Amino acid sequence: MLERSSSFETLVAELNKLPGIGRKSAERLAYHIIKMPKDEALRLSSSIKAVKEKIFFCSLCFNLTEHDPCSICSDPSRKKDRILVVEDPMDIAAFERSGVYHGIYHALQGRIIPLKGITPDRLRIKELLDRIEKGGIREVILATNPDVEGEATALYISKQLASFDLEVTRIGLGVPMGGSLEFSDSVTLGKALEGRKKFS
């Protein structure tokens, strides 16, 4: 049995903060790291350092990227006349995995949750309006999650877009109410996108 040291405890505590990692798993991983060859463990630690230093949000769409603008925004083959508005970069990743969408994105960085103090000014809504103001956008597809806060966010944005000459649509109900886009498969996302309706 290893003598409990503070650096060991710190590592366990940090691993314990990761999603899906309980105290037991954190300890198991920490023991594993201790037993690893030193260069391997250091590669792990430097790769964590590298993503924190190199990955940031795209200044146009707020996707996660290593280059600004991101690979989607700078891809000449993407259709630049439609923006798919999602809550988080995780949702962009889900749509990209599905391969059903070929336009550009905008990640709001959340949704309106008044109870948690997340009001419209805390989201990247102004930046979305700025992008649209520059012209060239014909359709805005609102793909926030189909729960009450996601619907309210879509409704709020549709009101902000009312004065622009463009089509505002909302993805269909392929995603079950209360379900989350991030965990939807490509068939579901394809149907949701195909079944989008004009926002009234």
Next chain:
Amino acid sequence: MSLFNDEGFVITRSEWKESSLIVRFFTREHGKLNFMAKGIRRAKTRIGSFLDSFSRVKIIYYLKQGNDLASLKEAFTINLYPSLRADLRRFAAVSFYFEILDIGLAPHERHEDIFSLTSEFLDTIDKPEWVAESLPWYFLEIAGRLGYAPRLEKCFVCGTSQNLAHFDLDAGQCVCQNCRKDSEKVIPMPQYLASEIKGGVSNEGGSIALPSHALPDFFHFMKDFLEYRFEKRIKSGDFLITQMA
């Protein structure tokens, strides 16, 4: 460990670990209570689609005596109150109401009267013919049932029922134009409010009808009043005030 067959309203949901949720309910049997719902954010798990904020849900759960976290076994939506998704004023008002509940209710305390008020409030706000002018009664009533009723009938200094347009936070009562002190703890109150209330806040549902242009002032007043009483910020207040303007 006992199994309960209950119902409740979803107050808030917080993501937990990769795909789970911690859901705070206002239940009929146990009042405010937190639930762990494992794995439910995955779209294929049916239970996830039954836990939308502010919805009314039939719930079956395990709860150990003295435990703060119940384990959710099954959940079925009774009412999603769909109009909250189609009207930002309704969404904002319900957010404000549930935040007041969340702050004002002590955990694990059964409140049958507040449960039925909440049920009536949501049924009313979901009706197509609902008007925002009916909101003040519910907010004064919920404040009262939580033990924070503002006294609005007469000036607490001289007793007059004329010119009541201010409220003294320390006294928890309104004060007339002549008696009010110049202090940041004396806040403005919509003029019509005191005369509308006359008989106190326990009138029948919705009988206080403030003109709609007084609603932003009313919610400003309720926010300041309750924040002072709770000693806590009500985060959804400003969003509601802008939606009412």
